[in-house]
Amino acid sequence: MSFKKTRISVFGGRDITDGIFNDAYELGKLLAKEGYLVYCGGGNGVMEAVSKGVSEGGGTIVGVLKGETLDEMNDYITIPMSTNMGITRNALLAYNCDVAVAISGKYGTLSEIAFAMQLEKPVVGLHSWDLENLDNVDSPTEVIQFIKENI
Numbered sequence: 679m680s681f682k683k684t685r686i687s688v689f690g691g692r693d694i695t696d697g698i699f700n701d702a703y704e705l706g707k708l709l710a711k712e713g714y715l716v717y718c719g720g721g722n723g724v725m726e727a728v729s730k731g732v733s734e735g736g737g738t739i740v741g742v743l744k745g746e747t748l749d750e751m752n753d754y755i756t757i758p759m760s761t762n763m764g765i766t767r768n769a770l771l772a773y774n775c776d777v778a779v780a781i782s783g784k785y786g787t788l789s790e791i792a793f794a795m796q797l798e799k800p801v802v803g804l805h806s807w808d809l810e811n812l813d814n815v816d817s818p819t820e821v822i823q824f825i826k827e828n829i
Contacts, residue, residue, distance in 0.1 A: 684829050687717040687775035689768075689790035690724020691783035698782045698805055699727045705779070705804070705818035706731020706739070712822060717742055717774050719767070720751050720758060724781045729754035742770050769793050777825045780806040800828035 686709055690702060706728040709716050716732050718725040720741020732739040733754040741755035746762035761767045765786060772778060772793035778801045780791050787806070794801045795811060802824040803814040815821055 684714050684777070684825075685717060685775045686714045686777055686779060686825060687771040687790075687794070688724065688728045688779045688781065689771060689783060689787045689794075690718070690728070690781035691787055692721060692723035692725075694723045694727070694782050698724065701804060701818055702727035702781050703731040705781070705821055706733075706737070707735040708818050708822050710735025710737025712825075713737070714825070716740070717771055719744070719771065719786075720755050722752060724783065726752040726754065728781075732756075740774075742767050742774070765789070772797055772799065775799060777802070777828050779804065779821055779825075780812070782806060800824070802828075 702724045710732045715738055717740045720743045729739045729752050738756045740757045741751050742759050744764050744767055746760050748758050751758050768790045778794040778799050780787055780803045782805045802821055803812045
C-alpha cells in the first residue's frame with residue numbers, strides 16, 4: 679500500500695439515494711487515484727459507497743467503527759479500527775484528516791462537520807448541509823479540486 683501523506687475523512691449518511699451512492703463511489707475512485715489515505719465510519723450508505731470506490735481504485739480506506747467488533751464494517755474497508763466509542767468516534771474522523779468531505783447525512787454527519795470546523799479543518803460538502811463556511815460543490819471532481827486547493 680502506498681499513499682500520500684494527505685488524509686481525507688469522508689462523512690456521510692447511511693440512508694442514501696442511488697444518485698448519492700454513485701457520487702460517493704465515484705469520489706472514492708478519484709481519491710484512490712490521487713493517492714490519498716481515506717477515512718470513513720466504515721458502515722453502510724455513503725461509507726460503503728466511498729469505501730467501494732477507494733477499494734476498487736486500489737486505494738486504502740480506514741474504517742473507524744462505532745463498536746468493539748467488526749460486525750458493522752462494510753466489505754470494502756482495508757484497515758478496520760474498532761473503537762467501542764459509539765457516536766463519539768465522530769471526533770476521531772475529524773482529528774484524522776487534513777480535509778473533510780461531507781456527503782448527504784443527518785445529525786451524525788452534522789456533528790462530524792462541526793468537529794472538523796472547530797478543529798479548523800477545511801470541509802467541503804457534496805449534497806450536504808447548507809451551513810456558513812461549508813463549501814458545497816456539485817460533483818466528485820469538484821471535491822477533488824477543493825482538496826487540492828486546501829492541502
